[in-house]
Amino acid sequence: xxxxxxxxxxxxxxxxxxxxxxxxxxxxxxxxxxxxxxxxxxxxxxxxxxxxxxxxxxxxxxxxxxxxxxxxxxxxxxxxxxxxxxxxxxxxxxxxxxxxxxxxxxxxxxxxxxxxxxxxxxxxxxxxxxxxxxxxxxxxxxxxxxxxxxxxxx
Numbered sequence: 001x002x003x004x005x006x007x008x009x010x011x012x013x014x015x016x017x018x019x020x021x022x023x024x025x026x027x028x029x030x031x032x033x034x035x036x037x038x039x040x041x042x043x044x045x046x047x048x049x050x051x052x053x054x055x056x057x058x059x060x061x062x063x064x065x066x067x068x069x070x071x072x073x074x075x076x077x078x079x080x081x082x083x084x085x086x087x088x089x090x091x092x093x094x095x096x097x098x099x100x101x102x103x104x105x106x107x108x109x110x111x112x113x114x115x116x117x118x119x120x121x122x123x124x125x126x127x128x129x130x131x132x133x134x135x136x137x138x139x140x141x142x143x144x145x146x147x148x149x150x151x152x153x154x
Contacts, residue, residue: 035108043105
């Protein structure tokens with residue numbers, strides 16, 4: 001399987017780019033009047049939730065002593081199925097999407113939700129499917145059983 005390289009296959013920089021594009025798009029569609037104290041604090045709380053999910057996923061990878069690098073899933077030496085991976089096969093991506101949704105609430109601009117959907121679709125199509133193919137090739141039946149038990153997202 002061909003190795004993925006470059007920033008386009010690095011979910012964190014891509015999420016940051018999407019967040020910047022979301023902020024820039026607010027200049028085109030100013031809806032700053034929609035920002036309320038409630039939306040801001042709800043967004044902040046969702047950011048904390050997203051960070052907690054991502055940290056829990058990284059801890060699970062570290063405990064399993066396997067790679068966190070999404071560009072090279074074939075370098076995984078163990079299938080991680082514990083912790084937050086009991087609820088989602090991709091908790092880090094779930095965390096990124098929640099963080100971007102939180103940013104929608106903080107910006108107070110519903111149009112920026114389109115960027116979140118674009119990120120989600122891109123990750124699902126171009127990142128996750130590549131990872132799933134590599135993991136199925138490496139772990140075979142145990143990965144297939146895991147996929148039957150745990151959803152891709154939530």
